[in-house]
Amino acid sequence: MRGSLRHLDSVLALMIVFSLALFFMFLILPLVDMISLPFTFTIERLVSGARTGYSLIELFSDPKLFRTYSTTEPVRVAQLGTATLVNFVGWNFGVIPNTLIIASLVTLNTTILGLIVAFIMARYEFRGKLLMRVIAYMPLLMTPFVNAYVIKKLFSFDGLFSYVMNTVLGLPFKINVDGMFGVILTQSMAFWPIVYLNIYSSMMMIDPSLEEQAENLGAKGFKLFRSVTLPLSLPGLAAGAAVVFIFSMEDLGGPIAYGFYDVLSYSIYSNIKAAQNIGEVGAYVGALSIILLALALTIFFGIKKYVSLRQYAMLSRGGRWVPRARKPGVVGSLVIYLVVLPVMIFTAMPQIGVFITAFSERWSRAYPEGFTLEHFAGILTNKDVQTGLTNSLKYAVMATALITVLSLSSAYVAARSRLHTLNEIIDMISTSPLAIPGLAIASGYIITFTSWPFRGTLLDPLSAYGPWLLVVLAYTVRRSPFATRVIYAGLQQIHVAYEEAAMNLGASRLRTLATVVIPLLGLNVLSGALLAFVYSVAESSVSVTVGAVKTEQKPLTAVMLDFLTSGRLVGLQLAAAMAVLIVVTQLLIIFVTNVFLKQRYAFIGV
Amino acid sequence: MTRVTLRKVVKKFGNVYAARDVELDITRGELFTLLGPSGCGKTTTLRIIAGFEYPDSGQVFFDGEDVTYAKPYERGTAMVFQNYALWPHMSVFDNVAYGLKVRKLPKEEIRKKVLEVLDLVGLRGLENRYPLQLSGGQQQRVALARALVIEPRVLLLDEPLSNLDARLRVRMREEIKKIQKTLNITTIYVTHDQEEAMSISDRVAVMNQGKILQVGTPQDIYFRPKNTFVATFIGKSTLLQGRIVKKDADKILVDIGGGTRIAGKLASDSEINEGDEAILVVKPEDFLIEPPREPHNVLEGLVEFSMFLGSFTQLRISIANQNLKVFVDPKKEVKPGSKFVVYVRVDDVLVFPRISEEGAVETA
Numbered sequence: 001m002r003g004s005l006r007h008l009d010s011v012l013a014l015m016i017v018f019s020l021a022l023f024f025m026f027l028i029l030p031l032v033d034m035i036s037l038p039f040t041f042t043i044e045r046l047v048s049g050a051r052t053g054y055s056l057i058e059l060f061s062d063p064k065l066f067r068t069y070s071t072t073e074p075v076r077v078a079q080l081g082t083a084t085l086v087n088f089v090g091w092n093f094g095v096i097p098n099t100l101i102i103a104s105l106v107t108l109n110t111t112i113l114g115l116i117v118a119f120i121m122a123r124y125e126f127r128g129k130l131l132m133r134v135i136a137y138m139p140l141l142m143t144p145f146v147n148a149y150v151i152k153k154l155f156s157f158d159g160l161f162s163y164v165m166n167t168v169l170g171l172p173f174k175i176n177v178d179g180m181f182g183v184i185l186t187q188s189m190a191f192w193p194i195v196y197l198n199i200y201s202s203m204m205m206i207d208p209s210l211e212e213q214a215e216n217l218g219a220k221g222f223k224l225f226r227s228v229t230l231p232l233s234l235p236g237l238a239a240g241a242a243v244v245f246i247f248s249m250e251d252l253g254g255p256i257a258y259g260f261y262d263v264l265s266y267s268i269y270s271n272i273k274a275a276q277n278i279g280e281v282g283a284y285v286g287a288l289s290i291i292l293l294a295l296a297l298t299i300f301f302g303i304k305k306y307v308s309l310r311q312y313a314m315l316s317r318g319g320r321w322v323p324r325a326r327k328p329g330v331v332g333s334l335v336i337y338l339v340v341l342p343v344m345i346f347t348a349m350p351q352i353g354v355f356i357t358a359f360s361e362r363w364s365r366a367y368p369e370g371f372t373l374e375h376f377a378g379i380l381t382n383k384d385v386q387t388g389l390t391n392s393l394k395y396a397v398m399a400t401a402l403i404t405v406l407s408l409s410s411a412y413v414a415a416r417s418r419l420h421t422l423n424e425i426i427d428m429i430s431t432s433p434l435a436i437p438g439l440a441i442a443s444g445y446i447i448t449f450t451s452w453p454f455r456g457t458l459l460d461p462l463s464a465y466g467p468w469l470l471v472v473l474a475y476t477v478r479r480s481p482f483a484t485r486v487i488y489a490g491l492q493q494i495h496v497a498y499e500e501a502a503m504n505l506g507a508s509r510l511r512t513l514a515t516v517v518i519p520l521l522g523l524n525v526l527s528g529a530l531l532a533f534v535y536s537v538a539e540s541s542v543s544v545t546v547g548a549v550k551t552e553q554k555p556l557t558a559v560m561l562d563f564l565t566s567g568r569l570v571g572l573q574l575a576a577a578m579a580v581l582i583v584v585t586q587l588l589i590i591f592v593t594n595v596f597l598k599q600r601y602a603f604i605g606v
Numbered sequence: 607m608t609r610v611t612l613r614k615v616v617k618k619f620g621n622v623y624a625a626r627d628v629e630l631d632i633t634r635g636e637l638f639t640l641l642g643p644s645g646c647g648k649t650t651t652l653r654i655i656a657g658f659e660y661p662d663s664g665q666v667f668f669d670g671e672d673v674t675y676a677k678p679y680e681r682g683t684a685m686v687f688q689n690y691a692l693w694p695h696m697s698v699f700d701n702v703a704y705g706l707k708v709r710k711l712p713k714e715e716i717r718k719k720v721l722e723v724l725d726l727v728g729l730r731g732l733e734n735r736y737p738l739q740l741s742g743g744q745q746q747r748v749a750l751a752r753a754l755v756i757e758p759r760v761l762l763l764d765e766p767l768s769n770l771d772a773r774l775r776v777r778m779r780e781e782i783k784k785i786q787k788t789l790n791i792t793t794i795y796v797t798h799d800q801e802e803a804m805s806i807s808d809r810v811a812v813m814n815q816g817k818i819l820q821v822g823t824p825q826d827i828y829f830r831p832k833n834t835f836v837a838t839f840i841g842k843s844t845l846l847q848g849r850i851v852k853k854d855a856d857k858i859l860v861d862i863g864g865g866t867r868i869a870g871k872l873a874s875d876s877e878i879n880e881g882d883e884a885i886l887v888v889k890p891e892d893f894l895i896e897p898p899r900e901p902h903n904v905l906e907g908l909v910e911f912s913m914f915l916g917s918f919t920q921l922r923i924s925i926a927n928q929n930l931k932v933f934v935d936p937k938k939e940v941k942p943g944s945k946f947v948v949y950v951r952v953d954d955v956l957v958f959p960r961i962s963e964e965g966a967v968e969t970a
Contacts, residue, residue, distance in 0.1 A: 520693070
């Protein structure tokens with residue numbers, strides 16, 4: 001350790017202190033603070049018997065959180081005029097079981113679809129493959145909240161699907177998807193490409209000779225898939241599934257659109273909203289956030305461990321590395337064109353729907369009608385939208401600047417410092433925001449920064465200054481892993497000898513960074529920053545909670561949610577138009593990073 | 607010109623010694639080579655001198671000044687890296703000028719010096735090229751120019767020729783030696799190639815497992831190895847095991863089994879007694895096919911294997927269940943399985959005591 005310390009210089013030390021301090025202040029401290037709150041009350045309660053605050057004891061006896069019975073029937077059939085209306089509603093067992101049921105079923109659905117599509121993409125060559133690849137990316141286009149509303153409209157009793165079945169096809173049925181099933185449907189449609197992309201990249205890394213060897217020994221078809229291909233793809237599958245599970249738990253769009261409020265994400269959200277009025281947030285939010293955080297972290301670290309133990313797919317090197325792809329047979333073609341492709345198009349419908357909605361005059365019947373550019377004119381003249389747009393751009397630009405410095409520092413330290421324990425700590429902390437639900441961060445922030453010693457300071461979101469600084473810092477912490485990963489990958493491509501050569505010729509660390517490291521990293525830093533920017537603009541969890549406490553400081557996503565929930569005329573169309581703005585920005589950045597900067601990871605989205 | 611001294615330098619990576627009580631005294635203007643197999647600690651020792659690694663204990667001096675813990679950029683050394691480490695985003699000119707810019711020299715002077723040094727390494731006219739547009743040999747020259755231009759106190763070369771093809775390697779090592787002698791810079795050269803070390807160095811240090819086994823001129827190392835490791839690493843020598851039968855002042859008689867006795871000369875600084883186990887070392891080119899005038903041994907064995915290598919033929923001759931490696935005239939036809947007689951001068955047989963000295967190699 002003492003020997004390693006000798007390698008420290010002031011610049012390296014500054015980078016370490018800066019990254020650790022930022023993550024400590026705006027990630028660890030608020031979370032620890034939040035976790036300790038209900039414990040404090042629990043201990044107080046146990047010791048004195050006083051009934052102050054919300055303790056963990058209540059958490060497990062609250063029927064709103066846990067029930068042994070469902071208050072709804074999963075499927076209900078009713079008569080609606082001449083048609084039979086089938087209501088798919090799902091169960092309601094209380095906040096915690098609901099969250100787990102939704103997350104589990106969404107993970108299951110997305111894994112099945114993701115696995116099938118990944119296998120087809122990785123192992124078959126067929127007409128329309130490129131089109132399928134593009135469609136598979138579509139659900140990843142960021143249309144905060146709006147996609148959930150579009151799905152709800154498509155599947156309501158007077159929506160497009162009932163219209164096609166009842167009116168067009170003349171069947172005596174109508175369907176209505178609502179409640180828990182609506183949330184599951186929405187999330188499954190939105191998240192499956194995450195699993196697909198992870199499994200796909202795993203499959204592409206399998207040495208073709210491993211499968212050829214198995215075939216050579218007589219394995220084929222499903223036997224080959226089950227005994228070689230699937231086990232070797234498990235790391236990707238596990239990583240993708242874990243991310244989906246966490247995303248599902250913290251998703252707000254689905255629960256808000258379907259009015260299915262008995263889930264962790266919405267409970268935390270609504271309690272933070274309520275706290276705006278009373279000026280502080282209760283331990284109840286803390287208790288719920290702890291559960292959310294604990295579940296997410298368990299899964300994140302469990303998977304990380306599991307994946308690191310199973311990274312064997314890419315062990316062998318050398319020889320021909322042409323991934324195996326063949327033409328599908330008749331049955332295979334039928335499955336691809338008649339089952340898989342339609343399902344994929346179906347999952348892209350929300351994004352397509354958002355675009356159509358943004359350009360339509362109204363959507364009062366089964367489908368959007370009329371063409372207009374009025375909503376774009378509307379959002380450009382609407383004062384709320386303008387405020388939201390400027391705020392989001394301001395916050396995202398500031399956050400991106402901070403993220404660039406932060407991720408350069410933490411990636412450089414993790415890749416280059418000789419203090420090995422410290423490297424691991426920084427590496428772990430700097431990637432953990434990927435797994436930490438934004439709502440947990442939001443409630444941590446409100447608990448910590450509204451009380452002593454931050455009360456009334458620039459950091460206090462409820463002070464006269466408003467929440468803008470805290471929102472910028474939250475974006476920074478939440479979105480930095482995207483840039484850190486890109487920069488870290490770049491650093492691993494740069495041989496240490498480039499830096500040693502500079503220092504050997506008399507350049508200080510700072511000069512080496514400026515003249516050698518950063519110029520060589522250029523494209524990585526730029527694409528990391530662009531990614532961080534677009535993900536900051538589309539951030540929702542902190543934006544609609546902490547960001548929404550002061551009207552004139554609301555970011556764009558908070559304004560979109562207002563438009564959707566306020567019941568105002570053409571609110572959906574205006575929100576869709578805003579979503580189109582975000583998507584176009586995203587597409588532009590993906591185009592730039594993929595085509596000009598030749599970066600491939602821009603789209604993974606996890 | 608700087609004198610470089612290492613005193614009791616120790617460096618461990620985990621449980622492995624990369625440097626174990628390394629003592630070196632490299633005089634001004636000398637071309638000094640660290641020679642050893644990969645993993646022997648030679649590169650680590652060089653990196654300690656450059657300041658990229660700090661020793662666990664011991665000291666490094668430049669002209670008597672303790673620089674053990676000085677930062678790399680405070681030392682005034684210049685290193686040529688094994689992979690050259692030419693910055694791909696800078697032109698040849700900018701690569702070479704880097705060290706001068708850091709030293710804040712006036713623009714005109716930088717230009718003058720860069721062009722001068724490019725002249726010296728024969729790259730004048732390529733200053734606007736980028737590293738990726740150069741051949742391996744040209745990149746090597748740029749790396750050398752970049753190091754030389756700052757007029758370093760010490761020039762460090764880390765296996766600089768290992769990425770070049772065999773012919774270019776020979777030419778470059780001649781050039782490096784010429785430039786080094788012209789500029790008279792204290793130079794430390796790391797290589798695992800004994801021929802390269804012999805041809806280029808004023809002095810050589812042979813290293814194994816972090817230890818310096820012998821320091822001396824190429825002739826010292828070649829003709830007077832201090833132990834069996836140096837003997838085998840340098841000369842591709844044959845090792846034979848045996849037991850001392852008789853010890854005289856000028857020769858030692860060793861029984862290598864099967865009734866075969868070989869007379870040899872005690873290696874320098876060794877001590878040995880009658881009855882001790884011993885190891886005999888003979889260079890392949892010291893086996894002769896005609897009897898010499900000097901006192902010699904006559905050995906008859908069976909040819910097991912013969913390999914034509916162009917300028918000579920290598921034979922494996924089995925004698926008393928041990929093998930001799932013998933180089934003979936390529937024109938002489940030798941059939942495997944035939945009997946073969948070789949002669950070796952008593953003075954060309956080195957006798958080492960068989961002790962488990964550090965870094966020594968046992969016979970196979």
